[in-house]
Amino acid sequence: MMTFTAVMEGGEYGDSLNFFGVFKIGSTMSRLSITGGTGKFKHACGFGELRSLIPSGQQVTDGAEALLRITVHLKY
DSSP, X not given: OEEEEEEOOSSSSOOEEEEEEXXXXXXXXXXXXXXXXXXXXXXXXXXXXXXXXXXXXXXOOOSSSOEEEEEEEEEO
C-alpha cells in the first residue's frame, strides 16, 4: 500500500495530486487512484499508471529505491 502527493512546480500555483493504492513490485504496471488535489486539481479524480524504470546495470528492484514513471488519467 502506498500514498503520496505529487507537487507540480514552476506554475503560478502550488498545484498537487494525491495518490493512493498498491504498487506491485516486479510487475510491469500498477494503478493508483487519484483521491484529490490542491490548486487547479482540487476535487480531481482519476488514476495513475506506475511503471518502474530500471537503469542499466541494476539487477534487482526491491522497491526500496525505485525510479517510477507515472502516466496520469485525470478529470477535474
